[in-house]
Amino acid sequence: MVHELRKVITRSARETNSRRKQNSAPMALSTAPISEVLVVAECWQIEPDAETIIQRAIAAAAELVMLTDDDGIRTLNRNWRGIDKPTNVLSFPALQPTGPRGPGDAPRMLGDIAIAYETTRREAEEERKPFDHHLSHLAVHGFLHLVGYDHEKDQEAETMEELEREILSQLGIPDPYAERMDD
Numbered sequence: 001m002v003h004e005l006r007k008v009i010t011r012s013a014r015e016t017n018s019r020r021k022q023n024s025a026p027m028a029l030s031t032a033p034i035s036e037v038l039v040v041a042e043c044w045q046i047e048p049d050a051e052t053i054i055q056r057a058i059a060a061a062a063e064l065v066m067l068t069d070d071d072g073i074r075t076l077n078r079n080w081r082g083i084d085k086p087t088n089v090l091s092f093p094a095l096q097p098t099g100p101r102g103p104g105d106a107p108r109m110l111g112d113i114a115i116a117y118e119t120t121r122r123e124a125e126e127e128r129k130p131f132d133h134h135l136s137h138l139a140v141h142g143f144l145h146l147v148g149y150d151h152e153k154d155q156e157a158e159t160m161e162e163l164e165r166e167i168l169s170q171l172g173i174p175d176p177y178a179e180r181m182d183d
Contacts, residue, residue: 091145
């Protein structure tokens with residue numbers, strides 16, 4: 001159930017969304033992303049900076065980030081992946097149109113990211129990390145999935161984790177894997 005729906009979207013984002021409906025094509029990496037943050041669970045209300053954290057963490061962001069709860073993400077995980085349990089973040093890449101891209105085409109939609117509050121909060125506490133650092137990490141992790149990175153194989157995981165470290169470092173966030181490597 002949606003308790004509250006807040007959209008973070010600028011006038012230029014609305015204009016771009018309107019153009020996107022006309023034609024979607026691959027987005028140049030230098031193009032500033034347009035992120036829309038939907039808060040659909042009341043538990044996020046105690047984190048007033050969550051939307052700002054997401055906007056900052058995804059400098060080259062997905063089109064939609066959904067801040068949900070464990071029940072909501074469990075439903076997504078069960079329906080889309082056949083895994084009946086909550087997780088911290090899910091990414092859903094968008095289908096892309098085929099055909100050549102024209103010079104005036106709008107950026108393509110990358111897909112959606114969903115982040116579960118309770119799991120994110122619990123993991124941050126268990127790992128003794130600031131909530132905003134962990135939330136930033138999950139947003140970056142979800143975004144990297146949308147642009148084609150994965151961690152199914154060891155080499156893929158190493159590549160993805162190194163990129164996460166670099167991006168988070170630019171945000172002043174310490175290596176999220178450091179403690180895990182020291183354990």
